[in-house]
Amino acid sequence: xxxxxxxxxxxxxxxxxxxxxxxxxxxxxxxxxxxxxxxxxxxxxxxxxxxxxxxxxxxxxxxxxxxxxxxxxxxxxxxxxxxxxxxxxxxxxxxxxxxxxxxxxxxxxxxxxx
Amino acid sequence: xxxxxxxxxxxxxxxxxxxxxxxxxxxxxxxxxxxxxxxxxxxxxxxxxxxxxxxxxxxxxxxxxxxxxxxxxxxxxxxxxxxxxxxxxxxxxxxxxxxxxxxxxxxxxxxxx
Numbered sequence: 001x002x003x004x005x006x007x008x009x010x011x012x013x014x015x016x017x018x019x020x021x022x023x024x025x026x027x028x029x030x031x032x033x034x035x036x037x038x039x040x041x042x043x044x045x046x047x048x049x050x051x052x053x054x055x056x057x058x059x060x061x062x063x064x065x066x067x068x069x070x071x072x073x074x075x076x077x078x079x080x081x082x083x084x085x086x087x088x089x090x091x092x093x094x095x096x097x098x099x100x101x102x103x104x105x106x107x108x109x110x111x112x113x114x
Numbered sequence: 115x116x117x118x119x120x121x122x123x124x125x126x127x128x129x130x131x132x133x134x135x136x137x138x139x140x141x142x143x144x145x146x147x148x149x150x151x152x153x154x155x156x157x158x159x160x161x162x163x164x165x166x167x168x169x170x171x172x173x174x175x176x177x178x179x180x181x182x183x184x185x186x187x188x189x190x191x192x193x194x195x196x197x198x199x200x201x202x203x204x205x206x207x208x209x210x211x212x213x214x215x216x217x218x219x220x221x222x223x224x225x226x227x
Contacts, residue, residue, distance in 0.1 A: 034216070042116065042201060043217040059216065090155060102158030103147050103215065
């Protein structure tokens with residue numbers, strides 16, 4: 001089944017403890033993105049990647065890092081999480097050759113930083 | 115800069131119609147529409163690539179006015195399954211690879227029996 005898989009689904013952590021949220025897609029998509037969703041603010045793009053080793057900042061990149069060493073994986077790294085990073089995170093992927101299909105989203109990761 | 119969606123929320127009876135608008139202050143290359151049900155991930159509905167283009171998905175259609183930098187989503191004869199939050203996502207010409215997709219704040223739609 002074509003899908004984007006995020007792990008973990010839920011995570012509670014403490015301020016300053018480094019964490020990684022994994023994202024993997026099995027559709028051979030070139031494009032991958034991370035979004036955070038907060039009430040009243042919609043979906044805001046954190047980072048995106050156009051292909052392996054090609055990444056760029058979105059609208060809210062502060063406090064996050066990403067890497068794209070393999071086409072299928074696009075992990076999101078929080079080096080020193082803070083409470084304002086408590087949010088619902090979505091990974092999404094797409095392909096330029098499938099522009100009519102838009103983005104496929106993962107199931108989301110609900111992160112709480114205390 | 116995020117596109118602006120209106121209305122923020124709408125309540126319908128089954129069978130009624132609704133229009134959701136998406137407006138940008140910047141020139142647009144394309145517009146995406148997604149629907150998100152409570153507790154789930156957003157699901158792609160359609161993409162509009164050309165000015166004036168219209169597309170349809172079930173009884174849901176959309177238009178894109180490139181000149182006005184606006185898109186509208188039309189829900190006809192709404193069904194209970196249409197309930198959810200609708201997001202437009204815009205891509206600007208400088209990022210026409212489609213990767214810098216900026217979403218609006220969402221429109222919450224509730225369809226009642």
